[in-house]
Amino acid sequence: MPPVPTIWIAIPTFRRPAQLRHLLETLAAIIPHDDVRLLVADNDPVGQEGAAVAHEMQDDPHYPLPIRILHVPEPGLCSVRNAIIATALADPAMHYLAMIDDDEWPQPGWLDALLACREASGADVIGGPVDAHFMRPPPRWARSALVFQAEDRPSGPTSMLWASNNLLLTRAALALLPAPWFDPRFNRSGGEDLDYLTRLRDAGARFGWAADARVSEWVPPERVRLGWVLSRMWRIGFTETLTRRKHRPGIIGTLALFGRTLAVFAMRTAGLLALLLPGARRVDIAGQWIKCWGRLYALAGGGSRAFYGAE
Structure with missing residues (x-):
């Protein structure tokens, strides 16, 4: 059986x-x-x-x-x-x-x-x-x-x-x-x-x-602190880009990711002006901008940081 x-x-x-x-x-x-x-x-x-x-x-x-x-x-x-x-x-x-x-x-x-x-x-x-x-x-x-x-x-x-x-x-x-x-x-x-x-x-x-x-x-x-949330957004950008680099190897893949990331970074930087608006979701606006920095760090060859695991 x-x-x-x-x-x-x-x-x-x-x-x-x-x-x-x-x-x-x-x-x-x-x-x-x-x-x-x-x-x-x-x-x-x-x-x-x-x-x-x-x-x-x-x-x-x-x-x-x-x-x-x-x-x-x-x-x-x-x-x-x-x-x-x-x-x-x-x-x-x-x-x-x-x-x-x-x-x-x-x-x-x-x-x-x-x-x-x-x-x-x-x-x-x-x-x-x-x-x-x-x-x-x-x-x-x-x-x-x-x-x-x-x-x-x-x-x-x-x-x-x-x-x-x-x-x-x-x-x-x-x-x-x-x-x-x-x-x-x-x-x-x-x-x-x-x-x-x-x-x-x-x-x-x-x-x-x-x-x-x-x-x-x-x-x-x-x-539930601003520093933790922004650090979390940075890590998301960093680890997502590490994964994408792995699945798009070579100079062509890296250049494509870099170009896309720069375009998103420019958009998010311009969007920082929205921080001045009343009722703006300031944490999310800043977080998306910080996330782009994590992506750029990964694309620049930044090493894999140890965020998890035994200490």
């Missing part, structure tokens, strides 16, 4: 035990499926706080979902994501792999919405929106800042997905690319999910969007 298809929900974690506990408790409360398995991948070789939380849930006879704990001592985003995919593919019963981060938690109906989109669209990879949840009441500018806004697009087939923090992949999609699935060159800079999804698209994967498959993300007070 062939193995019963299962759904793996993978959670990479790094020194966020309280958030991970909240996520695991939420999954237990809203996931009714008896074919779901959890995979907690702890990327901290020292404290292993995430593994300790997962072990506690494992030992709780009332916790309804089976948990597998994966220790990934090699630091970095790509290391832990690659270990997750390798572990999931080693299970012949694994049919779907859902990815969610340890500082998030799903809303009711999350997994069902992802699976329904898969069934309706035939997509190989399905994404969903991520809503910001501020841990303290934020200033008014933060509530409307683009960096804290969830993507808003209709459910159904879509041409591209951008992130892996709310994602469902079929086994067939995972098999489209060889290991390492996430390029280690992005291990500490970020942008590894955009690179992976770009390669999946180029390999023929079909993408879908499930507008009702919502997850929430904790936004701690230290992120």
